[in-house]
Amino acid sequence: xxNLKKTTIxxxxxxxNVTASTVSRALNGNPRISENTRKAVLKTARExxxxxxxIASALRSGRTQLIGMLVPNxxxxxxxSIIRGVEExxxxxxxxxxxxxxxxxxxxxxxxxxxxxxxxxxxIIASIGKNTQHFDHxxxxxxRGLPLVLFDRTTPSLQTSQVVIDDYQGAxxxxxxxxxxxxxxxxxxxxxxxxxxxxxxxxxxxxALEDHGIQMDETLVFSGxxxxxxxxxxxxxxxxxxxxxDAIFSASDYAAMGxxxxxxxxxxxxxxxxxxxxxxxxxxxxxxxxxxTSVNQFPIEMGHTAAHLFFNALNSGKKKVVPKKTVLQxxxxxxxxxxxxxx
Amino acid sequence: xxNLKKTTIxxxxxxxNVTASTVSRALNGNPRISENTRKAVLKTARExxxxxxxIASALRSGRTQLIGMLVPNxxxxxxxSIIRGVEExxxxxxxxxxxxxxxxxxxxxxxxxxxxxxxxxxxIIASIGKNTQHFDHxxxxxxRGLPLVLFDRTTPSLQTSQVVIDDYQGAxxxxxxxxxxxxxxxxxxxxxxxxxxxxxxxxxxxxALEDHGIQMDETLVFSGxxxxxxxxxxxxxxxxxxxxxDAIFSASDYAAMGxxxxxxxxxxxxxxxxxxxxxxxxxxxxxxxxxxTSVNQFPIEMGHTAAHLFFNALNSGKKKVVPKKTVLQxxxxxxxxxxxxxx
DNA sequence: ATTATTTATGCAATCGATTGCACAAACTAA
DNA sequence: TTAGTTTGTGCAATCGATTGCATAAATAAT
Numbered sequence: 001x002x003n004l005k006k007t008t009i010x011x012x013x014x015x016x017n018v019t020a021s022t023v024s025r026a027l028n029g030n031p032r033i034s035e036n037t038r039k040a041v042l043k044t045a046r047e048x049x050x051x052x053x054x055i056a057s058a059l060r061s062g063r064t065q066l067i068g069m070l071v072p073n074x075x076x077x078x079x080x081s082i083i084r085g086v087e088e089x090x091x092x093x094x095x096x097x098x099x100x101x102x103x104x105x106x107x108x109x110x111x112x113x114x115x116x117x118x119x120x121x122x123x124i125i126a127s128i129g130k131n132t133q134h135f136d137h138x139x140x141x142x143x144r145g146l147p148l149v150l151f152d153r154t155t156p157s158l159q160t161s162q163v164v165i166d167d168y169q170g171a172x173x174x175x176x177x178x179x180x181x182x183x184x185x186x187x188x189x190x191x192x193x194x195x196x197x198x199x200x201x202x203x204x205x206x207x208a209l210e211d212h213g214i215q216m217d218e219t220l221v222f223s224g225x226x227x228x229x230x231x232x233x234x235x236x237x238x239x240x241x242x243x244x245x246d247a248i249f250s251a252s253d254y255a256a257m258g259x260x261x262x263x264x265x266x267x268x269x270x271x272x273x274x275x276x277x278x279x280x281x282x283x284x285x286x287x288x289x290x291x292x293t294s295v296n297q298f299p300i301e302m303g304h305t306a307a308h309l310f311f312n313a314l315n316s317g318k319k320k321v322v323p324k325k326t327v328l329q330x331x332x333x334x335x336x337x338x339x340x341x342x343x
Numbered sequence: 344x345x346n347l348k349k350t351t352i353x354x355x356x357x358x359x360n361v362t363a364s365t366v367s368r369a370l371n372g373n374p375r376i377s378e379n380t381r382k383a384v385l386k387t388a389r390e391x392x393x394x395x396x397x398i399a400s401a402l403r404s405g406r407t408q409l410i411g412m413l414v415p416n417x418x419x420x421x422x423x424s425i426i427r428g429v430e431e432x433x434x435x436x437x438x439x440x441x442x443x444x445x446x447x448x449x450x451x452x453x454x455x456x457x458x459x460x461x462x463x464x465x466x467i468i469a470s471i472g473k474n475t476q477h478f479d480h481x482x483x484x485x486x487r488g489l490p491l492v493l494f495d496r497t498t499p500s501l502q503t504s505q506v507v508i509d510d511y512q513g514a515x516x517x518x519x520x521x522x523x524x525x526x527x528x529x530x531x532x533x534x535x536x537x538x539x540x541x542x543x544x545x546x547x548x549x550x551a552l553e554d555h556g557i558q559m560d561e562t563l564v565f566s567g568x569x570x571x572x573x574x575x576x577x578x579x580x581x582x583x584x585x586x587x588x589d590a591i592f593s594a595s596d597y598a599a600m601g602x603x604x605x606x607x608x609x610x611x612x613x614x615x616x617x618x619x620x621x622x623x624x625x626x627x628x629x630x631x632x633x634x635x636t637s638v639n640q641f642p643i644e645m646g647h648t649a650a651h652l653f654f655n656a657l658n659s660g661k662k663k664v665v666p667k668k669t670v671l672q673x674x675x676x677x678x679x680x681x682x683x684x685x686x
Numbered sequence: 687a688t689t690a691t692t693t694a695t696g697c698a699a700t701c702g703a704t705t706g707c708a709c710a711a712a713c714t715a716a
Numbered sequence: 717t718t719a720g721t722t723t724g725t726g727c728a729a730t731c732g733a734t735t736g737c738a739t740a741a742a743t744a745a746t
Contacts, residue, residue, distance in 0.1 A: 008732055019696050024733060034694060055402045055463045056732030059701045064398060066441075066462075075427045075643075077626075080418040087417070087444065091455075096462055098409075098439045101430065112434075119408075119439055120398045257630050264632075284627030287600050289607075300418075351702055362726050367703060377724060399702030402731045691744070700734080707727085714721070 007048040015044050027052070058120065067097050067310065068116030070109065070126035072153070074101045077283050078299050079127070082151060085303015086125055086310075093311065095122075102129045113137040123147035123314055125306050128155055130195060147313035151306045152297075153195060161309040163302055163326040167197045170295040170330035171204025174249050174277045177293075177332055179212045181340045183247035183275050187220045189234055189255045201251045201279065219243070226251055231258025239266055246274060247338075253278035253285055253294055260288060260337070276337040290336030297330055350391040358387050370395070401463065410440050410653065411459030413452065413469035415496070417444045420626050421642050422470070425494060428646015429468055429653075436654065438465075445472045456480040466490030466657055468649050471498055473538060490656035494649045495640075496538060504652040506645055506669040510540045513638040513673035514547025517592050517620045520636075520675055522555045524683045526590035526618050530563045532577055532598045544594045544622065562586070569594055574601025582609055589617060590681075596621035596628055596637055603631060603680065619680040633679030640673055 009023040016023075018037065026033045026041035033041075044050075058064040067090055071079040087097050098121060102109035109129045114137065116124055123146045126138070135157050141148045142160060150162040178186050188205045191198050202221075209216050220243070224230035231250060235258065238245060250256035256278030263274055270276055270290055278285060278294040285292040305326050313321055352366040359366075361380065369376045369384035376384075387393075401407040410433055414422040430440050441464060443455035452472045457480065459467055466489045469481070478500050484491045485503060493505040521529050531548045534541050545564075552559050563586070567573035574593060578601065581588060593599035599621030606617055613619055613633055621628060621637040628635040648669050656664055 006732095010732075020733075021697080021735075022695055024735085025695090028734085032694060037694080051457075051461055053402075053463065053732050054461050055398060055407060056701090057734075059396075059398045059402050059703095060732080060734045062701080073427075074430070075420060075423040077418060077420070080423040083442070084416075084418045084444065087442070091443065091458075094458075096441045096443070096458060099426070099430070099442050100434065100439070101427065114394075115434075115437075115439060118394055118397050120396065284630045287627045287631050289632035349702095353702075363703075364705080364727080365725055367705085368725090371704085375724060380724075396702050399731090400704075402733095403702080403704045405731080687746100689744100689746080691742100693740105693742070695738105695740085697736105697738075699736090702731105704730080706729090709726085710724095712721100712723075714719105716717100716719085 006053070007050045008053070009050075011048055012041060012044045012050060015048070016040055062120075064120050064122055065095050066119065066121045067095055068113070068119070068121040068124040068126075069097050069099050070102060070112050070116075070124065071099070072102050072104050072127060072129055074099060078152075078280055078297065081299035082127075082303040082306070085300040085305075086307045087303070088300075089304055089307035089311070104129045104131060106132050110137045113141065117141070117144070117146075121146075123149075123310055125149045125151065125310055127151050128153040147310050149306050149310045149313070151302055153197065155196075159323055161313055161321075161324045161326075163305045163309060163328065164197070165297045165302065165328040165330045167200035167330075168204040168207075170279065170297075170332070171201040171249070171251075172208045173204075173330070173332040174279070174293075174295055175205045175208035176212065177334065177338060178247040178249060178275055178277060179208065179214065181247075181271070181275055181338060184214055185217070185220065185245045185247070186214075187222065187234075187238065187243075187245045187248040189222050189224065189226060189231060189248065189250035189252065189259070191226050191251065192223055198251055205249060220245060224255070226255045228254045228258040228261075231255030232262050233258075235259040235262040247271075247276070248274060249277045251279050253280045253282040253292060256292055256294075256337075257284070257288065260292065271336070271338050271340050275340060277332075281333055285333075286335065288337070293335045293338035294333050295330050296333050298328055302328060349396070350393045351396070352393075354391055355384060355387045355393060358391070359383055405463075407463045407465055408438050409462065409464045410438055411456070411462070411464040411467040411469075412440050412442050413445060413455050413459075413467065414442070415445050415447050415470060415472055417442060421495075421623055421640065424642035425470075425646040425649065428643040428648075429650045430646070431643075432647055432650035432654070447472045447474060449475050453480045456484065460484070460487070464489075466492075466653055468492045468494065468653055470494050471496040490653050492649050492653045492656070494645055496540065498539070502666050504656055504664075504667045504669075506648045506652060506671065507540070508640045508645065508671040508673045510543035510673070511547040511550075513622065513640075513675070514544040514592070514594070515551045516547075516673070516675040517622070517636075517638055518548045518551035519555065520677065520681060521590040521592060521618055521620060522551065522557065524590075524614070524618055524681060527557055528560070528563065528588045528590070529557075530565065530577075530581065530586075530588045530591040532565050532567065532569060532574060532591065532593035532595065532602070534569050534594065535566055541594055548592060563588060567598070569598045571597045571601040571604075574598030575605050576601075578602040578605040590614075590619070591617060592620045594622050596623045596625040596635060599635055599637075599680075600627070600631065603635065614679070614681050614683050618683060620675075624676055628676075629678065631680070636678045636681035637676050638673050639676050641671055645671060 009020045013020045013023045026038045100112035148160045154162040222234040281294040281296040285294045352363045356363045356366045369381045445452035491503045497505040565577040591602050624637040624639040628637045
């Protein structure tokens, strides 16, 4: 059949009457190898169609050139864009990314991390599951001296680098924008505020109100799962109770979408009767009618940043690096759903 | 510091006064090991917190438990859902998935495949880039005896398993539905029809027209990149030329969305004046106004199928398997953009 | 010309698990 | 009892590349 036998450094060595050590060094650009030998090795390598066996290299050197990447959901635009960002940086440095998803289930998260360690990844980039309460599995990663970078969903329990966007600022911008548009009775959709990011968004919302001298009304805050259905039911409940409100700031685009549907079903005009803002800038937000104002988290850039933090930690070697926390600034993308006054 | 030194089978062996061979066999369930020894090994392994080094195992056994997965774009719902599907199956079998994206650039595709081979993946699952014309890199995969499964974007040039949906059927269903809604002057958005899937959709469109006795009008077929902007410009050109049409069947949801925007901008009612159907059932399709009728490709199921084909090929070992082609049946998801008559 | 230094390469162990073959002990059959 | 099996382990090579240490050859210093 075909030439299935792969060529190794030994084949190259034999052909050139040198040893495998020399070939290895030549290929790795070791300065102790003479220019002539190096050239000969490279030439022969090409001729024999040599391709390094990364597994063998990994075993000996301890570096697999693999990054384990853990996300709650791979098929959500926000996360897949982050993966994309990480990958762009990683691939350019000849690293590969293994992806796993937790589906927000703690056991999956734990298993994925273990599987990564068994696969001997050089480090892990992860976003924590919604229901994760303890972090031993991540702690183990750190104890092995492997780089660990957390993004978006992080925890103060772990002493490690992380990248988040300024959720507070995003919420503050959104709420302020609504106020500037003349709204004052602003509803907020959030979720049980255990996770930092939702806490921060809530804080941004309340502070913006306060800074503009608007009295906060707790009955306008709804807590749920931030899915489409939650947005729908919150809005229905607003209507049924004849609540007086002129804007909704939702911590999620999906819930905002649910609100938009119910508002339209009830003949309310957006943004004239109720202005609407979501969070995350999901791809669909520009396709709704009216297009949905949202907060862009720059997921691809977040991926880039996560990767850079990762390689920083990786290259600093054994010497402990001070964990770095990068906070990206979000951007309010103003669209029709909140723009009452033509600028 | 911490106990950084990982325990190996040698540590277990030493503690039990047996050899590493025995430990290895015990851990792998080799029947030649006595029940007692096996139990002792497992117990000690647990005590010492042993975790197998997959790299060492991979080097010796030649199996890395890694699948290379290549997609054009990871942050597109269709592809990320397929990845999700593959992953679900792979992880349950203790395989990991390395993901790379080609961004439709041939060089990237080639490099990614090479990188996979260097990483010694056990096989590859891929969707071919739009502009890929030759397939040597994939041929090499096959020549090495590695499983290769193609999904969605495939080619007859490669003798290997593949999974696609019945694009013909999807387009036929869509077009027929429009006809049943009373439309007869049906526009089609497509792309240069080199890639099988678009050819098939075109064929489904024309055959449906024919079967319903409608004369095909070539001037109603627009070829472009199927992005939002393409949909917009095609539709504008229709309007400017005062074309007589009552429906659009787009081979992509994005182009359909572009059409929807322009139609609405021109005061046309959807579906009364123009009915509209897309393809892919992107998440946003249910959020547009009116919601966009589309063709569901069942991406997660496609991922499952791809994975199953992969493991079939993998487990059949050296003996050549007959490549299998699985064709999934699509489903027309009827939404407001095409539903003229209330059912 | 002799010693010291640099340069280029080889030697051999190593990473950790797997596996074909050998072999002792225990058991069965004749 | 002796030969023939079966059962359970050990031995040692192997996968392919890396790397600390040794060393021969070439060059520089005295």
